[in-house]
Amino acid sequence: MRAAVLAGPGDVRVEQVPDPVLPGPSGVIITVARTAICGSDLHLYHSAPTGTGIQLGHEAIGTVVEAGPDVRTVRPGDRVLVSGFIGCGTCRPCLAGQPNVCGNGAGAALGTTLDLPGGQSEALAVPFADSFVLPIPDGMADEEAVALTDILPTGYLGAARADIRPGSTVAIVGLGPVGIMALQCARLFGPARILAIDMVPERLARAERLGAEPIDARQAPAAEQVRAATAGKGAESVIEAVGADASVLDAVSCAAPGGTVSIVGVNLTMTLPFPMGVVFLNSLTLRAVVAGIPGTWPALVPLVQSGRFTLAETFTHHMGLSRAPEAYQLFDSRGDGVLKVLLDPNG
Ligand SMILES: NC(=O)c1ccc[n+]([C@@H]2O[C@H](COP(=O)([O-])OP(=O)(O)OC[C@H]3O[C@@H](n4cnc5c(N)ncnc54)[C@H](O)[C@@H]3O)[C@@H](O)[C@H]2O)c1
Ligand SMILES: [Zn+2]
Ligand SMILES: [Zn+2]
Structure with missing residues (x-):
């Protein structure tokens, strides 16, 4: 064959x-x-x-x-x-x-x-x-x-593990097929806003058509734009759907105090320099999952x-x-x- x-x-x-x-x-x-x-x-x-x-x-x-x-x-x-x-x-x-x-x-x-x-x-x-x-x-x-x-199970798990509460703000880092599934699954949990981050224009436009607010990471650092869009607070739930070191760090920086970062991007780095101070001082919850x-x-x-x-x-x-x-x-x-x-x- x-x-x-x-x-x-x-x-x-x-x-x-x-x-x-x-x-x-x-x-x-x-x-x-x-x-x-x-x-x-x-x-x-x-x-x-x-x-x-x-x-x-x-x-x-x-x-x-x-x-x-x-x-x-x-x-x-x-x-x-x-x-x-x-x-x-x-x-x-x-x-x-x-x-x-x-x-x-x-x-x-x-x-x-x-x-x-x-x-x-x-x-x-x-x-x-x-x-x-x-x-x-x-x-x-x-x-x-x-x-x-x-891709749909992976996006679903990313959303289901992000502690999304009704009326809250979700940020999604990466709008490839998995991010687009995560966006649609996030809606199942009733957030008021979904901020969708990528740098590919068609992917940002697609996220906007699906009801999210696009954030073009080429224009300014993603976390800066998420803070500007949330009166300095950040997103209560962040879903990382890229799998790069930089996007994991971006996801952590986008999170509001007490928030959750749910990682589904595949990242096999064993020694990522990590902003532990940000995680600790903001009492963040971090989750990562290979899709069951x-x-x-x-x-x-x-x-x-x-x-x-x-x-x-x-x-x-x-x-x-x-x-x-x-x-x-x-x-x-x-x-x-x-x-x-x-x-x-x-x-
Ligand atoms: N956890 C699992 O079980 C599981 C299952 C399937 C896929 N994945 C992983 O999910 C990730 C996404 O898969 P995909 O098919 O959507 O891939 P993809 O490569 O099509 O999408 C990745 C997207 O991230 C964007 N991107 C890159 N760097 C960025 C950054 N710093 N900020 C914002 N956006 C950025 C790219 O422009 C692209 O649109 C991959 O790492 C893949 O291996 C994990
Ligand atoms: Zn796959
Ligand atoms: Zn087994």
Whole structure:
């Protein structure tokens, strides 16, 4: 089959790779119908930190073609979406939908290591399907289902862990696909204002259309602008959805005394010089999370079905899998109004 493979930093190729094999009696194989590129893939794309030869992708939906004898919740022929992050599938956190805190240390994103081939491919093997695969409800659009594999759960957790109270002010640092999901999920908790920070004009405009107040970080430091917009106070809740050192520091600086900073951007820095004095003197609460994706589905699936989110427009570019190298370049450049690229393995 064909798959998008990371050949080196900045070098994605579509190559012939072996077909997936059933990953044990609890696993399934799906033919991939749609798959998306994520900001997390860009971390790999920039520096290939986990090596080359990786079959990329952790956001995929498709049809089950083979199911192991122990699988109970899905059958061949079912249209399914896959959790972008999986674990051992048997421990208490995994059974509760939180493979990010897998008790057996087996938590991992699909398509990030050589051992766990990803979904930007024609077919995908998923272990422990009962824990990590969900039948797609009738009537749910492909884009909605793909959003549920990672970005919507991540945005939701960013918002749900930010202590947002009715009438309060939220700041969101970073308006990529994850920030845009966080913005829409923040609204579920009833804030009066959402300040949306980025430096890409189309992304700021999109946030404004979704009811937020855009803050262009190119014009002045984000924290300065957030303070100016809040009579010097800052935002009670801040969601960081970038993953850079600078954006973590910005998020801390935007927070009001007693506020909460909820981090979902992937940042693997081990020695970040940190303004501990600001955190301490302002009595801030800091949270960070790798998304426990299946655990969010009971809340998010009905919300998606009720039309609560604007999801289809998130996928600004639709391309065939054969154009994955170009799709990565485009998404990385943030040009042409791109927010998210949806790939079709048939193309
Ligand atoms: N926690 C999780 O489980 C999880 C899941 C999915 C994605 N992520 C992470 O979320 C982050 C965002 O993902 P994405 O797909 O939206 O990526 P993206 O790269 O498309 O978006 C990042 C956005 O941040 C903006 N930005 C950069 N520096 C900034 C700054 N200092 N201030 C304000 N904005 C700034 C960029 O212009 C861009 O619009 C990534 O780090 C990704 O790895 C985490
Ligand atoms: Zn992702
Ligand atoms: Zn586990």
